[in-house]
Amino acid sequence: MRCYYHFIIPHGPRLSWRRVPNPKHKDLTSMNYKVRTHPRARHVRLRVEPQGTVLITVPRGFDRSRLPALVAERRGWIEQVRQRLNEARPCAERAGFMPERIDLPALGERWTVHYSDNPSGRLRLVEHAGEQSLACHGQPAAPAVAELLRDWLKRRARATLVPRVSVLAAVHGFRPGKVTIRNQKSRWGSCSARGSLSLNARLLFLSPTACDSVLLHELVHTEHLDHSPAFWARLAEVDPACQRSKQELKSAWLALPDWVWV
Ligand SMILES: [Zn+2]
Numbered sequence: 001m002r003c004y005y006h007f008i009i010p011h012g013p014r015l016s017w018r019r020v021p022n023p024k025h026k027d028l029t030s031m032n033y034k035v036r037t038h039p040r041a042r043h044v045r046l047r048v049e050p051q052g053t054v055l056i057t058v059p060r061g062f063d064r065s066r067l068p069a070l071v072a073e074r075r076g077w078i079e080q081v082r083q084r085l086n087e088a089r090p091c092a093e094r095a096g097f098m099p100e101r102i103d104l105p106a107l108g109e110r111w112t113v114h115y116s117d118n119p120s121g122r123l124r125l126v127e128h129a130g131e132q133s134l135a136c137h138g139q140p141a142a143p144a145v146a147e148l149l150r151d152w153l154k155r156r157a158r159a160t161l162v163p164r165v166s167v168l169a170a171v172h173g174f175r176p177g178k179v180t181i182r183n184q185k186s187r188w189g190s191c192s193a194r195g196s197l198s199l200n201a202r203l204l205f206l207s208p209t210a211c212d213s214v215l216l217h218e219l220v221h222t223e224h225l226d227h228s229p230a231f232w233a234r235l236a237e238v239d240p241a242c243q244r245s246k247q248e249l250k251s252a253w254l255a256l257p258d259w260v261w262v
Pocket residue numbers: 003004005217221227
């Protein structure tokens with residue numbers, strides 16, 4: 001049994017794949033979408049990601065030629081969600097893949113990013129930790145910069161969250177296994193049956209309290225692998241702020257900057 005602490009991202013209605021319309025639809029939309037097959041999926045599922053891309057999960061063996069019609073049929077819903085996302089995310093946050101500033105509330109840090117005036121050579125990112133600044137050298141191309149920043153975020157998370165887990169574990173008497181940092185798309189963290197923790201580098205964008213709440217949630221899973229009453233009782237004991245953090249976690253993914261999304 002694994003715990004997955006999911007982001008809350010709006011899902012479209014489940015569609016029984018037998019009810020998906022035939023591809024004779026006239027309006028074969030140009031809307032961008034990505035498709036992934038899930039071996040255990042029994043329904044077709046639509047999801048709008050924060051940048052507006054539509055992600056469709058289909059059961060194995062699903063006839064993909066039916067997808068354009070399906071997307072066209074759900075166009076109204078997709079546009080509604082995109083509209084809501086646009087309103088919910090401040091422009092500055094959506095602004096792109098080459099930020100000039102990176103705030104990491106969990107660490108109380110504000111980093112500035114400088115791009116070299118004279119771009120030449122291989123693109124690389126140099127960290128000046130003392131000044132909390134990053135220098136991006138070379139020809140800056142947005143997707144490549146975003147990738148460097150995501151790698152940097154992971155390193156920053158490894159350097160800070162792993163010791164934080166140790167502190168919390170020592171305070172509350174947990175004995176976690178290995179701690180891994182990932183750039184997960186849809187979950188804050190997870191705990192394996194062997195007590196290994198996997199944490200999302202994006203936790204650094206949360207408040208310190210909410211970030212600790214996720215770490216504590218996963219640490220409690222090293223004792224209780226389920227979400228049983230015993231789990232919640234232990235969590236309430238070690239994390240009195242867990243209810244408050246839940247509210248923040250519900251909406252926090254909306255404020256994640258564009259460059260963290262692959
Ligand atoms: Zn859990």
